[in-house]
Amino acid sequence: HLINARFPSPGPDTFDAVGARGLSDAEPAVYAAAYDRVKELRELAGADRWMTTSIMEYTAQWYERTQTGAYGAGNYDVAAVSFGYGDIVEYYNNQLDRDGNPRAPLPVGEINVSNTAKQWARWYPGGDACNVDADCPYSTGGTRAGELIPGQAAAGLTQSCQPHPNGTAFGNICSNFDDDAAALVTSPAATPAFAPTEYRFCTDDRVGTYAWCHRFDEGDSYREIVRNTQEQYERQYVFTNFRRYRRSFSLGGYVFGRLVGRQYNTLQAIFQNLLFLYQQDPEYRETTGNFGFDDHFLATADIMDFYNRVISQPGLGSFRWDPGFERYIRSNEDPDVASELSLPFGMARYPFSEYQQTLSGITRIELIGTFFEKVFTMQMLTARGWTSSYTRDVPFWTNYYDLFPVEVEEMFRGFIVQQPEATAPRVRCGSGTFPNCDDPELVFMDFYRGDCTDGPDSPTCRESAEERFDSLPVVDPGSIQTLQFYATIFALGSLPVFYDTRFQNQMYVCIEGRGDCFEFGPTDVEYEPGLTTVDESDYVTYEATRFGRTFVARNTEPQIGTPEAIPPGFALVRELKELNFIVEALQRFRGDFDTAGAPYSFDNLLPEDLERLAAVGYTIPASTGDVDAEIQRTQSRLVSLEGFNFALIDLLGRFRIAGYFGL
Numbered sequence: 035h036l037i038n039a040r041f042p043s044p045g046p047d048t049f050d051a052v053g054a055r056g057l058s059d060a061e062p063a064v065y066a067a068a069y070d071r072v073k074e075l076r077e078l079a080g081a082d083r084w085m086t087t088s089i090m091e092y093t094a095q096w097y098e099r100t101q102t103g104a105y106g107a108g109n110y111d112v113a114a115v116s117f118g119y120g121d122i123v124e125y126y127n128n129q130l131d132r133d134g135n136p137r138a139p140l141p142v143g144e145i146n147v148s149n150t151a152k153q154w155a156r157w158y159p160g161g162d163a164c165n166v167d168a169d170c171p172y173s174t175g176g177t178r179a180g181e182l183i184p185g186q187a188a189a190g191l192t193q194s195c196q197p198h199p200n201g202t203a204f205g206n207i208c209s210n211f212d213d214d215a216a217a218l219v220t221s222p223a224a225t226p227a228f229a230p231t232e233y234r235f236c237t238d239d240r241v242g243t244y245a246w247c248h249r250f251d252e253g254d255s256y257r258e259i260v261r262n263t264q265e266q267y268e269r270q271y272v273f274t275n276f277r278r279y280r281r282s283f284s285l286g287g288y289v290f291g292r293l294v295g296r297q298y299n300t301l302q303a304i305f306q307n308l309l310f311l312y313q314q315d316p317e318y319r320e321t322t323g324n325f326g327f328d329d330h331f332l333a334t335a336d337i338m339d340f341y342n343r344v345i346s347q348p349g350l351g352s353f354r355w356d357p358g359f360e361r362y363i364r365s366n367e368d369p370d371v372a373s374e375l376s377l378p379f380g381m382a383r384y385p386f387s388e389y390q391q392t393l394s395g396i397t398r399i400e401l402i403g404t405f406f407e408k409v410f411t412m413q414m415l416t417a418r419g420w421t422s423s424y425t426r427d428v429p430f431w432t433n434y435y436d437l438f439p440v441e442v443e444e445m446f447r448g449f450i451v452q453q454p455e456a457t458a459p460r461v462r463c464g465s466g467t468f469p470n471c472d473d474p475e476l477v478f479m480d481f482y483r484g485d486c487t488d489g490p491d492s493p494t495c496r497e498s499a500e501e502r503f504d505s506l507p508v509v510d511p512g513s514i515q516t517l518q519f520y521a522t523i524f525a526l527g528s529l530p531v532f533y534d535t536r537f538q539n540q541m542y543v544c545i546e547g548r549g550d551c552f553e554f555g556p557t558d559v560e561y562e563p564g565l566t567t568v569d570e571s572d573y574v575t576y577e578a579t580r581f582g583r584t585f586v587a588r589n590t591e592p593q594i595g596t597p598e599a600i601p602p603g604f605a606l607v608r609e610l611k612e613l614n615f616i617v618e619a620l621q622r623f624r625g626d627f628d629t630a631g632a633p634y635s636f637d638n639l640l641p642e643d644l645e646r647l648a649a650v651g652y653t654i655p656a657s658t659g660d661v662d663a664e665i666q667r668t669q670s671r672l673v674s675l676e677g678f679n680f681a682l683i684d685l686l687g688r689f690r691i692a693g694y695f696g697l
Contacts (some may be wrong), residue, residue: 264340
């Protein structure tokens with residue numbers, strides 16, 4: 035309490051300089067720096083050593099930093115043992131400060147262990163039949179009054195004869211200690227002379243069913259728990275992802291014992307518990323402050339951002355600026371190689387796992403790469419009814435899409451179509467002349483759009499993360515086609531689109547020279563010829579001349595009350611069409627085809643080429659070398675997307691993956 039009062043954690047709203055809902059562009063870095071500074075001061079002051087009241091707590095960081103008192107027991111441990119073995123409990127004497135000096139009573143909400151004295155009282159069960167107070171053993175005149183602790187009677191914590199709660203026909207019974215202690219506080223605004231001491235507590239069978247009841251969590255609010263979990267993930271990288279001569283080191287031990295077991299289970303329970311309380315306790319929606327609804331909801335949005343951070347984590351190494359794609363692209367695994375941007379160990383992670391060499395070590399994993407982390411994190415975003423074990427509670431059959439539909443769709447569009455500008459981190463350079471970036475700082479985007487129920491123009495609806503962070507250069511985390519497939523499978527299998535389960539990646543394949551086209555969805559159905567007359571904003575076609583195939587993808591209406599989001603299938607086919615046109619225009623410009631003009635001349639382009647180049651916002655480079663590089667770049671991207679396109683269609687056709695229910 036004393037450390038909290040001296041070093042309060044800053045709130046993000048304080049750093050909202052432009053007045054928009056939430057932080058954007060430069061604001062998150064300023065907020066993060068201020069937060070990290072306060073975090074450092076709190077740690078130096080010893081907050082980590084005093085944030086738990088029990089030696090049985092498992093903290094998110096280092097066990098050695100836990101201080102539980104001179105005898106190895108925390109306040110809760112002392113209270114639990116005292117009650118269990120001696121029927122003795124604590125209560126606050128609100129007329130004394132912590133050192134026992136007289137003072138004016140404080141309001142109930144301000145009473146805590148740092149400013150108020152605690153005293154002991156004898157606990158009693160109650161329930162005996164009685165006619166007068168003296169019939170009760172723990173009344174001031176009762177048979178066991180001698181067992182009462184001095185001061186207890188003055189606090190009013192003695193038995194009295196009360197009417198039976200079931201009515202006068204049942205007579206009277208002796209009061210119990212818990213009811214008598216609760217009666218000390220008459221209202222939330224009261225300043226009682228005495229008040230009960232309460233500890234937050236849950237048993238082992240409730241671990242994971244309450245958002246605040248977990249091993250390996252840490253924090254005095256839900257957002258702080260999420261922040262500390264993220265910090266744990268980052269700080270323990272060198273200990274959890276590297277063998278370091280451990281015999282039992284394994285992929286399964288890391289993923290299920292550490293990543294999921296100690297981190298993701300906590301985050302998933304926070305999300306599930308938010309939905310439970312929202313549904314079952316309407317009054318909870320109005321609660322504020324730490325562990326209130328606002329804190330709970332924003333913590334869930336923080337979890338979504340953290341998951342994207344893991345999935346979009348770039349690999350350590352050297353990066354070069356690609357002017358065509360307008361992003362930094364990893365060019366070497368060694369961060370010490372001369373480059374325009376270097377992301378060393380600590381800022382970035384190894385993307386792929388490594389195994390030991392020699393015949394006896396080829397099955398012994400030495401380093402666990404982020405590939406596996408990204409796969410399981412995608413699953414956390416989309417998994418429905420996630421629970422680490424069977425408990426008395428049935429989790430809600432829901433996922434993050436149901437709470438953040440537009441945000442999750444934007445994220446998975448970036449994952450599936452490999453559009454890093456939609457999900458990848460940005461970089462802020464401490465010095466250097468662009469594109470040379472010295473003293474870099476990675477800036478990960480936050481996706482929460484706010485309240486968009488009144489439409490995208492509502493003052494409570496934020497721009498997309500891609501728009502808000504557009505001023506900072508993108509760091510491409512790299513393309514792994516297997517992750518594209520995982521993202522597609524998780525999205526098609528778990529994102530609910532009830533009005534048409536096929537829309538997300540609805541795609542038609544037309545065989546050139548024939549009039550029939552086939553849709554890969556729940557069933558092969560004949561393609562509607564009339565679709566070609568629909569406005570092109572509703573659909574897009576791409577003719578893959580190398581394969582003799584035509585792809586058609588539909589756009590869809592945005593959900594009511596949400597900003598427009600582009601379906602991944604539509605974005606994929608549209609980019610293929612634009613890339614193919616740019617390649618052909620650049621080749622004509624270079625003079626690859628029979629043209630009357632000289633090579634590398636605008637005279638080789640048709641008027642409609644120039645008009646369309648302007649429409650897609652593409653500018654042909656000035657130098658011949660840059661034109662050749664652009665042809666190579668765009669062709670490489672085109673071939674890669676075409677390959678993924680065909681592989682995706684094969685995947686959909688073979689496994690009949692079409693929608694939420696797998697119909």
